[in-house]
Amino acid sequence: MLSFEVCNAARLRRDPRYDGRFFTGVKTTGIYCRPVCPAKQPLTRNVDYYPTAAAAEAAGFRPCLRCRPETAPFCPAWNGTRSTVARAVRLINDGALDEDSVVALAERLGISSRHLARLFEQHVGASPQQLAKTLRVQRAKRLLNSSDHSMTEIAFHAGFGSLRRFNAAFVELYGRPPSSLRTRQARSTHS
Numbered sequence: 254m255l256s257f258e259v260c261n262a263a264r265l266r267r268d269p270r271y272d273g274r275f276f277t278g279v280k281t282t283g284i285y286c287r288p289v290c291p292a293k294q295p296l297t298r299n300v301d302y303y304p305t306a307a308a309a310e311a312a313g314f315r316p317c318l319r320c321r322p323e324t325a326p327f328c329p330a331w332n333g334t335r336s337t338v339a340r341a342v343r344l345i346n347d348g349a350l351d352e353d354s355v356v357a358l359a360e361r362l363g364i365s366s367r368h369l370a371r372l373f374e375q376h377v378g379a380s381p382q383q384l385a386k387t388l389r390v391q392r393a394k395r396l397l398n399s400s401d402h403s404m405t406e407i408a409f410h411a412g413f414g415s416l417r418r419f420n421a422a423f424v425e426l427y428g429r430p431p432s433s434l435r436t437r438q439a440r441s442t443h444s
Contacts (some may be wrong), residue, residue: 254378260302264288276303276322278314285309290320305386310376315426323391337362338376341369342384350385351412390422391414397435404432 255263255275263271271288278285278301285303286292303309306316306323314440316323341362349358358381361365367441373381393411402410408419423431 254304255302257302260288261300264300267291276306276309277301278303278309278312283314284317285314286317287320287322290317290322292317292319304378306383307384310387310426311379311383315428318427323387323394323430332414337364337369338372341373341381342377345381345385346388350381350414351389351414355381385412386422391424393419393423394434397431403440407431420431 255271260271260275260277262268263275264277267289277288277290277295277297279295279378280301281295281299282329284290285306295299301312303312303314309322310316332377341358344358344361349361355369356366357442359369362369364372370380373379373384377384379387389412393413396407396410400407402421408416412421413419413422420430423429423434427434
């Protein structure tokens, strides 16, 4: 993880070279942003920095609706520094935790679930479950914005086990149901 000073300077400059390398959690709003976010800059004393979107969400922050940090590229520093973590991330991205447990994922990697949790905390800043949830929400958000599928179809295509979990994840993360986040373009195909 970059130092607080480096992150803060990049945020204040809105430096695009740092996009996806860290995320800014704004304590006063409970929202996290990309360093390039066009929103008014918060005071330095009101921010914390996180290495990944999943880490910011694990700390209780919701994604900004302006800069959409959940779609930013992940930090290359953690993706590949440990082959085990990189492989776990690929497996999670492919849906390994959509129907299986962290214990089963750890067994596939040849390590204990406790060791996997430690590696994720060290390199990702969030648990495997939190990363899986973030990736599911990202997939669902892309489908909401680019398809005319029903909410049920989107939930299952994104890897949610039920419509209830899909709705709960969006309410928890965005404070609103998924249907309210569907773009006008996608809505117009329903008319």
